[in-house]
Amino acid sequence: MFLDAEPVVKVVMIGLLLCSVFTWTMLVTKLLEFRSLNKTSDSFLEAFRSARSVSDMAKIATSEEFEGNPMADMAAAAAQEVELSRQAGLQVGGEHRDSTIGRAASAVSAVQAGLAKRLSAGMTFLASVGSSGPFIGLFGTVYGIMNSFIGIANTNTTNLAVVAPGIAEALLATGIGLFAAIPAVITYNYFQTRISAYGTRSEGFVAELMNAISRQLDKGA
DSSP: OTTTSOHHHHHHHHHHHHHHHHHHHHHHHHHHHHHHHHHHHHHHHHHHTTOOSHHHHHHHHTSGGGTTOHHHHHHHHHHHHHHHHHHTTOOOSGGGHHHHHHHHHHHHHHHHHHHHHHHTTTHHHHHHHHHHHHHHHHHHHHHHHHHHHHHHHHHTOOOHHHHHHHHHHHHHHHHHHHHHHHHHHHHHHHHHHHHHHHHHHHHHHHHHHHHHHHHHHHHTO
């Protein structure tokens, strides 16, 4: 049916099939990404909670084991801000503790912004395929059926056998559109949930991080 379809319908089918391939590739890629992300985050949290000073936090967060982990990047940014304040000769404890924590929180916020962008990569594509895939397939179907009716007019016959193959080829485009759109919608919804869950987890870590830095500053560590 594909080989006998009209050129425009073929283009629609090929485009939708490519979108489907990209969707399944993204599904596998993001599954592996989140699996690795949660695993390294668990390991990092365990190591982070053993830190006894801001310097220890920095060493743990910048270790090669946790390279690229968002939570490690947040802790590294906060600890680095505290150390930069010390190197600049600023008081980081006592009455200056709140301003130090404020600067550290700002550094963490910058990392969080990058995290949102990183986790949402490819989601726009999934949303686009999920919402427009059926309509693109329907366009191919309409075009194919229109040509089938033109064929009826040209042959001066109402015999269904003449136009049935063309209609079937056209309907295949809608089927492929649904084949591309349904997995894209399911994948999009699934990973939106995973992204929200990790975002909530990272927010909890930020609170834990700020509390840990506050304690260390009060101790003068």
